[in-house]
Amino acid sequence: MDVPTARIAIGRLFRSVLEFLDYYGVVDVEKRIPEETKAIFSVLSDEYQFKLHDALKMADDVEKANPIDPMDPEEDPVRMDCEECGNHTMVVNKESRTGYRCTFCENEYGDELPASCTICGAHMTSGDLENWSGEHGMEYRCYYCSGRYAADRDRD
Incomplete structure (x- = not known):
């Protein structure tokens, strides 16, 4: 993992832990973290939020530029959830080998x-x-077409 990726991962992890603990009210972890350490985690968390905000904005722009025809139920979606990062930032991309690329x-x-x-x-x-x-x-x-149907049929 390179340094920018590690910074984003730590920021996301810290923000997620704080949200989880805040939601379930288990422990007020912010009171137990030293001030100098809290400042570092805050910066990393903010970096993650800024990057996510930019990625969501780029995904919004791609979605606006590629409207879906409401009369075509078979049309591929323009935007999806990314299975890698879990954000709603997987959008169509002509340069991608699969036709989609995550903006995050x-x-x-x-x-x-x-x-x-x-x-x-x-x-x-x-x-x-x-x-x-x-x-x-x-x-x-x-x-x-892969032949699995015929193989399964012959096996039975």
Whole structure:
């Protein structure tokens, strides 16, 4: 982990712990932390909040620039939750290999991302598809095109 990533992770962790303890009222941890240490955690927590705020704003901008057609229920979502960082910052991105990129952690992968079978074109999530290396690069195949259906049928 590099220094900026560690700073963000510590800030997020500290903020989450404070929110948890505040919500459940278990311990007032802020009274038990020395002032000089509290200042460091406060700075790290603020850095995390600023970065998250910027990422959410960028995701809002992408969502506004790519409106969804309400008449097309099959259209892929423009914005989703990122499975890596847990924020609602995974947005469409033409430069990404998957077509999506998180504006916070820059993750491009996830099992819930929309994808299509390379063979038959069936629309589903990437977690439902199997990865195959083909002669034209990576292929994504559904349950039927991967041969699992036939294998399962023959096994029974």
